[in-house]
């Protein structure tokens with residue numbers, strides 16, 4: 001896993017990708033990851049099978065005998081054994097929130113902003129396994145891990161679906177182009193491109209990194225929620241109803257009164273700057289159940305420093321965090337760093353940047369910063385909030401943590 005990273009080919013830089021293909025048209029990027037991804041994978045076959053057995057992990061198995069079928073997780077041993085004579089694909093959702101290595105791999109894609117980075121789905125198929133031709137409403141990178149897969153694409157297609165409410169498989173599909181993906185090869189698809197992936201080998205693993213822009217109505221709802229939470233109830237006492245003329249006619253409502261309300265309400269609306277802050281808070285929100293899965297040992301600050309010396313420290317994989325306007329925003333919260341000196345602030349930012357981008361800091365590498373106690377106290381605070389941890393999340397340990 002350590003050697004895995006994105007390698008843009010000479011023929012396609014990140015900048016060109018964004019300008020020419022992102023949200024526009026599909027592109028196949030050969031060897032975006034090294035071939036070793038097949039053997040040194042962020043999520044192994046055992047991880048996928050292990051996760052699929054856990055009730056709280058969103059999982060399904062799509063298989064075809066004569067017709068298409070779907071079984072929702074948890075997938076028992078009996079279900080998997082019964083699939084032997086079928087072509088099958090096991091799909092596990094949000095794997096980035098379950099395993100530290102998957103979280104790190106997922107964040108290689110943070111060259112596209114956090115606003116749209118959604119989740120990592122991982123699939124495991126036997127030879128011939130597929131989920132059927134379909135189209136999605138979001139952007140996706142399909143990275144081939146272990147095995148080999150044939151991808152067929154079509155941009156002019158009939159969107160009529162087969163009569164199976166559990167699966168959204170296209171009734172007719174005619175491939176316009178096709179590619180065979182080997183370990184490390186990556187196919188980018190913008191929304192609404194029909195695609196059909198067929199595994200050409202047993203134990204084919206595909207990583208699907210999905211993107212979705214937030215729905216503006218949902219975002220507005222959240223922004224107003226944060227705002228209302230911040231409005232002081234003292235606003236009520238500033239109302240001066242006695243100054244308003246009452247209306248004599250019971251069928252009428254005085255203009256003076258309605259204007260008074262409208263003006264007061266307009267004044268309560270968030271400012272442009274506040275809206276921006278609440279948007280940042282909203283996009284860093286994580287699923288509380290998933291974030292709370294990590295419960296750290298209650299240790300003193302000096303013991304924490306001893307641990308930092310000996311152990312790698314990880315960001316909670318379920319946690320989304322960004323640095324915005326000199327402060328740290330995480331899980332809908334803002335950590336104010338304005339009390340730090342310039343040097344302490346720089347150190348804090350360096351450490352947090354490392355944690356947010358690389359998702360971990362290796363043991364011992366924080367030692368040169370030990371003299372900046374106030375910066376390390378911030379890291380300690382995040383540890384006590386269970387947002388950082390010394391426990392790397394691996395699939396065989398998940399069942400204990402749930």
Ligand SMILES: [Fe+2]
Pocket residue numbers: 134135136195
């Ligand atoms: Fe898809």
